[in-house]
Amino acid sequence: MSQLKPLSSHLDSIPSTPGKFKMDKSPYIHRLRYHFSLAKLSFWCFLFLSLILIFFYRAAPPNPNSASQSSSSSDPSRRSLQTPTWGGPNWEKRVRSSARIRSRNGICVLVTGAAGFVGTHVSAALKRRGDGVLGMDNFNNYYDPTLKRARQALLERTGVFVVEGDINDSVLLKKLFDVVAFSHVMHLAAQAGVRYAMENPTSYVHSNIAGLVSVLEVCKSANPQPAIVWASSSSVYGLNSKVPFSEKDRTDQPASLYAATKKAGEEIAHTYNHIYGLSITGLRFFTVYGPWGRPDMAYFFFTRDILKGKSIPIFEAPNHGTVARDFTYIDDIVKGCLASLDTAEKSTGSGGKKKGPAQLRVFNLGNTSPVPVTKLVNILEKLLKVKANKVMLKMPRNGDVQFTHANITLAQSELGYKPATDLQTGLKKFVRWYLSYYSGSGKKSSS
Ligand SMILES: NC(=O)c1ccc[n+]([C@@H]2O[C@H](COP(=O)([O-])OP(=O)(O)OC[C@H]3O[C@@H](n4cnc5c(N)ncnc54)[C@H](O)[C@@H]3O)[C@@H](O)[C@H]2O)c1
Ligand SMILES: *[C@@H]1O[C@H](CO)[C@@H](O)[C@H](O)[C@H]1NC(C)=O
Ligand SMILES: *[C@@H]1O[C@H](CO)[C@@H](O)[C@H](O)[C@H]1NC(C)=O
Numbered sequence: 455m456s457q458l459k460p461l462s463s464h465l466d467s468i469p470s471t472p473g474k475f476k477m478d479k480s481p482y483i484h485r486l487r488y489h490f491s492l493a494k495l496s497f498w499c500f501l502f503l504s505l506i507l508i509f510f511y512r513a514a515p516p517n518p519n520s521a522s523q524s525s526s527s528s529d530p531s532r533r534s535l536q537t538p539t540w541g542g543p544n545w546e547k548r549v550r551s552s553a554r555i556r557s558r559n560g561i562c563v564l565v566t567g568a569a570g571f572v573g574t575h576v577s578a579a580l581k582r583r584g585d586g587v588l589g590m591d592n593f594n595n596y597y598d599p600t601l602k603r604a605r606q607a608l609l610e611r612t613g614v615f616v617v618e619g620d621i622n623d624s625v626l627l628k629k630l631f632d633v634v635a636f637s638h639v640m641h642l643a644a645q646a647g648v649r650y651a652m653e654n655p656t657s658y659v660h661s662n663i664a665g666l667v668s669v670l671e672v673c674k675s676a677n678p679q680p681a682i683v684w685a686s687s688s689s690v691y692g693l694n695s696k697v698p699f700s701e702k703d704r705t706d707q708p709a710s711l712y713a714a715t716k717k718a719g720e721e722i723a724h725t726y727n728h729i730y731g732l733s734i735t736g737l738r739f740f741t742v743y744g745p746w747g748r749p750d751m752a753y754f755f756f757t758r759d760i761l762k763g764k765s766i767p768i769f770e771a772p773n774h775g776t777v778a779r780d781f782t783y784i785d786d787i788v789k790g791c792l793a794s795l796d797t798a799e800k801s802t803g804s805g806g807k808k809k810g811p812a813q814l815r816v817f818n819l820g821n822t823s824p825v826p827v828t829k830l831v832n833i834l835e836k837l838l839k840v841k842a843n844k845v846m847l848k849m850p851r852n853g854d855v856q857f858t859h860a861n862i863t864l865a866q867s868e869l870g871y872k873p874a875t876d877l878q879t880g881l882k883k884f885v886r887w888y889l890s891y892y893s894g895s896g897k898k899s900s901s
Contacts, residue, residue: 539618539619540617540618540619540626540629541629546633548615549588549615549617549630549633549634550633550634551613551615552586552587552588552589552613552614552615553586553587553588553633553634553636554586555584555585555586556584556585556586557583557584557585560583560584560585560586561580561585561586561637561638561795561796562585562586562634562635562636562637562638563580563585563586563587563588563636563637563638563639563640563795564588564590564630564634564636564638564639564640564680565577565580565587565588565589565590565639565640565642566589566590566591566621566639566640566641566642566643566669567590567591567641567642567643567644567685568589568590568591568606568609568614568616568642569589569591569593569602569603569605569606569609569616570591570602570605570642570643570646570748571605571742571744571746571747571748571784572642572685572739572742572784572787572788572791573589573591573640573642573643574605574608574609574746575744575746575784575785575787575788576640576642576788576791576792577589577609577614577616578608578609578612578614579788579791579792580640580792580795581609581612581613581614582612583792586634587614588614588615588617588630588634588636589606589609589614589615589616589617590616590617590618590619590621590630590643591606591616591617591618591619591643592618592619592620592621592643593606593618594657596645596646596647596650596657596750597748597749597750598749601746601749604891605746608746617630620665621641621643621661621665621666621668621669622660622661622664622665622668623668624668624671624672627668627669627672628672628675631672631676635676635678636676636680637678637680637681638680638681638682638683638795638798639669639673639680639681639682639683639684640683640684640791640795641666641669641682641683641684641685642684642685643661643665644661644662644665644685644716645657645658645660645661645662645712645715646712646748646750647712647750648689648710648712648713648852648853648854649710649852649853649854650712650750651710651711651712651853652711652852652853655711658711658712658715659715662712662715662716662718662719663715663718663719663722666684666719666722667722669682670682670722670723670726670732673726673732673801674726674729674730674732674803674806675805675806677804677805678800678801678804679730679731679732679733679800679801679802679803679804680801681732681733681734681735681795681798681799681800681801681813682723682732682733682734682735682798682801683734683735683737683791683794683795683798684719684723684734684735684736684737685736685737685739686716686719686720686736686737686738686739686816687712687713687716687738687739688738688739688740688741688780688818688820688858688860689708689709689710689712689713689716689855690705690708690713690716690717690720690738691703691705691738691855691858692705692706692707692708692709692713692855693707693709693855694707695857697857697859698822698859698860698861699738699818699820699858699859699860699861700818700861700863700864701738701816701817701818701861701864705717705720709853709854709855710852710853710854711853712853713853719736720736720816723736723814724814727812727813727814729808730801730803730806730807730808731801731802731803731807731808731809731810731811731812732801732803732812733798733799733800733801733802733812733813733814734812734813734814734815735794735798735813735814735815735816735817736815736816736817737790737791737794737816737817737819738816738817738818738819738820738860739782739787739819739820740779740780740781740782740818740819740820740821740858740860741779741780741781741782741858742782742783742784742787743781743782743783743784743880743881743884744783744784744785744880744883744884744887745784745883745884745886745887745888746784746887747784747884752827752830753781753830753834753881753884754884754888756830756831756834756842757834757838757884757885757888758888760831760834760835760838760840760842760843761838761840763840763843764843765843765844765845766831766842766843766844766845767845767847768827768828768831768844768845768846768847769827769847769848769849769850769854770846770847770848770849771849771856772848772849775856776826776827776828776856776857777826777827777849777854777856777857778824778825778826778827778856778857778858778859779824779825779827779830779857779858780820780821780822780823780824780825780858780859780860781821781825781830781877781880782819782820782821782860782873783821783873783874783875783877783879783880783883784880785874785875786819786821786871786873786874786875787819789871790817790819790865790869790871791819793869793870793871794815794817794869797868797869798813799812799813800812815868817862817864817865817868817869817871818860818861818862818864818865819860819862819865819871820858820859820860820862820873821860821873821875821876821877822859822860822861822862822873823876823877824857824858824859825877829877830877830881831844833877833878833881834881834885837881837882837885838885
């Protein structure tokens with residue numbers, strides 16, 4: 455715009471400064487030349503402005519909103535080339551609006567891993583009650599990021615903004631706490647999966663150890679300190695063979711690096727509670743499944759492979775022992791998460807100083823009825839009306855345990871937790887979602 459001003463004032467001044475123009479030609483010719491040069495000038499100005507506009511348009515950091523909707527996130531190399539996707543007044547406005555509490559006695563929650571399976575359901579449920587919710591996720595490509603983007607789009611429609619960023623980025627976390635005084639943090643971001651730990655061990659250290667510490671560091675320094683609820687895992691029971699698993703049972707024999715990082719997380723939680731007075735609740739989830747679930751989990755890829763006619767591997771424990779899981783439906787897990795947030799006491803410290811003892815809890819969130827994997831496949835065959843091509847294999851010793859079974863007495867009494875969905879009912883809902891999400895019209899058709 456500033457280019458226009460000198461130009462117009464120059465034009466204005468023409469009649470009063472005739473000396474600038476040779477007057478030896480007739481006024482008519484002069485006028486012609488004047489119009490001609492005016493047109494030429496306008497043309498170059500137009501070109502110049504266009505170039506400037508094009509330059510700014512291409513150089514401007516992408517609006518987090520439009521980037522999240524349109525960028526082809528399936529290409530991680532492209533993401534790393536982009537300028538940071540957070541910051542700016544518009545971004546801050548969206549953060550504030552998403553975190554605004556809309557009901558009496560509502561809470562204000564930062565949900566990490568919000569574009570994940572559990573994170574999406576928990577964020578949506580909190581928003582529905584009128585709580586303030588801000589999501590955060592790094593949209594990594596451990597599994598198909600288009601599914602994470604679709605979950606993000608679902609959350610956007612309910613009014614939840616998911617900030618794109620890494621929990622190990624303490625500058626970003628601090629910025630979020632500067633903008634919003636969160637009363638609670640629901641920490642679900644993690645590197646999940648048991649067998650992948652042998653392929654990419656450092657991703658577990660990055661997210662589940664360094665990332666957790668970075669979250670707790672920011673929480674401990676915040677004023678007021680938020681109460682924290684975070685996802686541990688039933689895998690901490692490891693080689694423990696006493697069933698059902700109770701919170702008091704030993705958890706010092708992890709069978710995978712994933713389990714070891716979750717166990718480490720529980721110890722780190724103890725430290726931050728002890729030193730800084732942070733109120734912390736750890737939830738040991740037992741094999742969560744349901745709509746919008748994780749493609750790396752058996753129920754999910756069995757469904758995909760049964761429909762494709764591909765063979766599915768079924769693991770068998772030594773001596774033909776059954777492999778079984780205490781499958782827990784997502785809605786039950788969400789209820790357990792919300793009850794944990796609602797019963798969490800306030801942290802007692804402030805600005806990094808402890809003022810008194812604070813709450814420290816661990817709960818099993820399971821379903822209390824282990825189902826053999828063969829039974830899972832039978833249910834899927836009936837729901838999909840396709841016979842599975844099963845291949846029995848010896849269970850490799852690469853992280854999986856043979857059996858999980860939760861004792862949920864503690865969660866029942868402290869949280870009022872009471873799982874209400876059996877595997878048959880829950881899988882029916884999953885299959886309905888799966889078929890609609892992956893139906894011919896493409897991935898966007900599901901909602
Ligand atoms: N689903 C289960 O059966 C199960 C069982 C036990 C424990 N858990 C735990 O529950 C939590 C949620 O699991 P889920 O099934 O929703 O997994 P998920 O992978 O779908 O969700 C985790 C989300 O966190 C994000 N994330 C990972 N590392 C991050 C980082 N460094 N910074 C920012 N975001 C990051 C991922 O992009 C993903 O969207 C995890 O902590 C997981 O370990 C899940
Ligand atoms: C986490 O981030 C810090 C910088 O904030 C970096 O030094 C460290 O290497 C990161 N840790 C991991 C495990 O990625
Ligand atoms: C379940 O755990 C509770 C303690 O939380 C314990 O009292 C009870 O005996 C356990 N039940 C079984 C069947 O192990």
